[in-house]
Amino acid sequence: MRRMTSKLISRRDVEFLLYEWLDVAALCNRRRYADHSRETFDSALDTAERIATEVFLPHRRKSDVEEPEFDGENVRLIPEVKASFEAFAQAGLLAAGADYEFGGMQLPTAVDKACFAYFLAANVGSAGYPLLTAANASLLLAHGTPAQIDAFVRPMLAGRFAGTMCLSEPQAGSSLSDITTRAEPDGDSPLGARYRVFGNKMWISAGEHEIAGNIVHLVLAKIPGGPPGVKGISLFIVPRRVLAADGSPGERNDVALAGLNHKMGNRGTVNTLLNFGEGRFRPEGKAGAIGYLVGEPHRGLVYMFHMMNEARIGVGLGAVALGYAGYLESLEYARNRPQGRPIASKDPAAPQVPIVEHADVRRMLLAQKAYVEGGLAMNLYCARLVDEQRTAESPAARADAGMLLEILTPIAKSWPSQWCLAANDLAIQVLGGYGYTRDYPVEQLYRDNRLNPIHEGTHGIQGLDLLGRKVTMEHGRALQLLGSEVAKTMARARATGDADLAAYAADLGRVVGRVVETTRVLYAAGDVDRTLANATVYLEAFGHVVLAWTWLEQACAAHGKSGDFYDGKRQACRYFFRWELPRTGPQFDLLASLDDTTLAMRDDWF
Numbered sequence: 273m274r275r276m277t278s279k280l281i282s283r284r285d286v287e288f289l290l291y292e293w294l295d296v297a298a299l300c301n302r303r304r305y306a307d308h309s310r311e312t313f314d315s316a317l318d319t320a321e322r323i324a325t326e327v328f329l330p331h332r333r334k335s336d337v338e339e340p341e342f343d344g345e346n347v348r349l350i351p352e353v354k355a356s357f358e359a360f361a362q363a364g365l366l367a368a369g370a371d372y373e374f375g376g377m378q379l380p381t382a383v384d385k386a387c388f389a390y391f392l393a394a395n396v397g398s399a400g401y402p403l404l405t406a407a408n409a410s411l412l413l414a415h416g417t418p419a420q421i422d423a424f425v426r427p428m429l430a431g432r433f434a435g436t437m438c439l440s441e442p443q444a445g446s447s448l449s450d451i452t453t454r455a456e457p458d459g460d461s462p463l464g465a466r467y468r469v470f471g472n473k474m475w476i477s478a479g480e481h482e483i484a485g486n487i488v489h490l491v492l493a494k495i496p497g498g499p500p501g502v503k504g505i506s507l508f509i510v511p512r513r514v515l516a517a518d519g520s521p522g523e524r525n526d527v528a529l530a531g532l533n534h535k536m537g538n539r540g541t542v543n544t545l546l547n548f549g550e551g552r553f554r555p556e557g558k559a560g561a562i563g564y565l566v567g568e569p570h571r572g573l574v575y576m577f578h579m580m581n582e583a584r585i586g587v588g589l590g591a592v593a594l595g596y597a598g599y600l601e602s603l604e605y606a607r608n609r610p611q612g613r614p615i616a617s618k619d620p621a622a623p624q625v626p627i628v629e630h631a632d633v634r635r636m637l638l639a640q641k642a643y644v645e646g647g648l649a650m651n652l653y654c655a656r657l658v659d660e661q662r663t664a665e666s667p668a669a670r671a672d673a674g675m676l677l678e679i680l681t682p683i684a685k686s687w688p689s690q691w692c693l694a695a696n697d698l699a700i701q702v703l704g705g706y707g708y709t710r711d712y713p714v715e716q717l718y719r720d721n722r723l724n725p726i727h728e729g730t731h732g733i734q735g736l737d738l739l740g741r742k743v744t745m746e747h748g749r750a751l752q753l754l755g756s757e758v759a760k761t762m763a764r765a766r767a768t769g770d771a772d773l774a775a776y777a778a779d780l781g782r783v784v785g786r787v788v789e790t791t792r793v794l795y796a797a798g799d800v801d802r803t804l805a806n807a808t809v810y811l812e813a814f815g816h817v818v819l820a821w822t823w824l825e826q827a828c829a830a831h832g833k834s835g836d837f838y839d840g841k842r843q844a845c846r847y848f849f850r851w852e853l854p855r856t857g858p859q860f861d862l863l864a865s866l867d868d869t870t871l872a873m874r875d876d877w878f
Contacts, residue, residue: 279600280393293829294656302663313383320387327359328394335397335540347480354483356398361431381658392593397540408435411579415567424488434484438473438491449501455493468560470549479544480529486521487512507572508563514555526561528552537719584685587728592647594721595692598699599640640695642844646819647688654684679742679750682734687815689724735807768831776849786860793864805871813859823848
């Protein structure tokens with residue numbers, strides 16, 4: 273039997289991606305990261321893995337079984353959730369990527385996200401609270417006033433306050449142009465223009481709890497008299513408790529919990545319906561939740577996309593982490609579960625072999641490996657782009673990194689949400705009947721991961737974003753940049769002299785050509801409905817091309833290196849190019865035909 277060091281994320285894989293491929297150590301030559309070294313990065317990873325394993329993982333199952341309850345007054349969570357949030361904050365991880373002046377570590381984003389992957393793998397429910405808090409703080413650091421940062425961001429980064437994002441409404445869902453929450457002017461304040469907020473917000477993760485002394489809600493609402501649709505949306509800070517004169521949480525703001533949503537998985541993160549301004553609480557004797565305008569009026573959606581894009585990449589990372597945890601669980605099981613004999617064996621008295629010796633089990637494990645290691649690589653690459661966007665030497669390099677991040681964000685969110693969920697499905701299959709029971713963790717990991725294709729923008733929305741906006745912005749500049757990066761990888765692969773890598777480069781070149789040609793055909797149709805009708809298929813095919821590129825990058829980084837780890841990387845790359853990339857051929861054929869089967873379907877025909 274073989275013993276594994278971790279069943280969360282492979283540390284060896286993380287080190288390969290960060291140091292041998294992405295070369296994050298080179299960032300230490302830049303002023304922002306000059307105080308760091310590989311030793312400090314490793315120390316942060318050690319801390320993250322230890323806290324995730326010792327504090328988050330032990331209550332993964334308990335938080336699933338004993339999900340949040342509302343007694344009419346308060347939300348009850350198991351005490352381990354609060355303890356995990358405090359441990360995360362006390363380790364400085366809420367501020368890991370923030371500036372020193374805010375108590376941060378100024379870690380590169382790539383290292384920060386690699387650290388956070390351990391928490392998502394250990395307990396995605398409890399990890400949701402610091403994830404949202406850090407993303408909320410990041411938005412306000414970018415768009416808030418100094419007074420707002422002092423009042424709300426510093427306490428969040430220290431773990432005294434928690435944060436949320438409040439976009440959707442019961443009647444509007446993802447159609448933010450149809451939100452009806454309104455904000456009425458209520459004078460000025462040291463924290464900016466003050467408003468009274470009225471409305472309802474649905475699907476608000478971490479919307480009500482007693483984990484921290486206050487909850488900072490970032491709320492989208494419309495100011496009366498503003499322009500219609502999304503152009504009339506503004507963004508407000510609406511704290512659960514209004515701040516007292518000394519900055520501490522004071523009287524209860526007019527934010528009331530209407531009820532909880534009961535989820536299939538990811539139960540540890542409480543999910544709420546919130547009522548703003550219903551009059552249950554009347555701060556300063558007046559109805560309406562007190563809120564403070566962030567930035568300029570009617571630019572709220574622009575600001576919120578700062579948090580939404582961070583959250584979308586976080587969703588993708590969460591999907592990877594859950595898929596990775598399931599993969600490692602099923603790998604350990606397959607190595608230690610004796611069952612059956614080799615097909616060629618005719619002796620029933622021969623000892624049984626571990627099921628990893630069976631070809632079909634190896635197929636399922638190899639598919640999982642290709643999905644989760646490829647997904648982790650892509651997400652950490654996106655995190656590295658954030659570092660480039662922030663610290664690259666020239667404005668042009670920073671702009672290019674931002675443009676690449678724009679086009680890859682829909683993929684970083686959606687591809688792992690689909691294929692790392694498929695990895696969880698395969699993990700259950702590897703365990704067989706045991707995998708379908710609650711006695712093993714793989715069924716919970718699947719249920720937890722099933723949310724990720726939905727929240728922060730469904731597959732359909734990501735497809736529309738990619739095909740309808742990202743590939744055409746600035747006359748296709750993002751697509752051209754991505755093509756240039758892929759061409760560099762292909763050139764490196766050919767330069768190795770390795771026949772396999774050269775063949776993969778040729779295959780990749782052909783499918784990239786199909787992306788460009790298919791995009792041209794879709795837009796040449798001159799019919800926006802027909803162009804976008806099959807955007808989800810475009811998203812899936814595009815995503816597989818991006819992942820093939822990511823795998824070729826990893827194979828180039830592994831070239832010339834010997835050992836089981838590198839052999840595994842090469843074999844996963846081979847699998848992706850031979851088994852996965854060919855899936856895109858029929859998809860591109862369908863897209864290029866401008867097929868209108870789904871568009872022409874009518875409601876009455878169902």
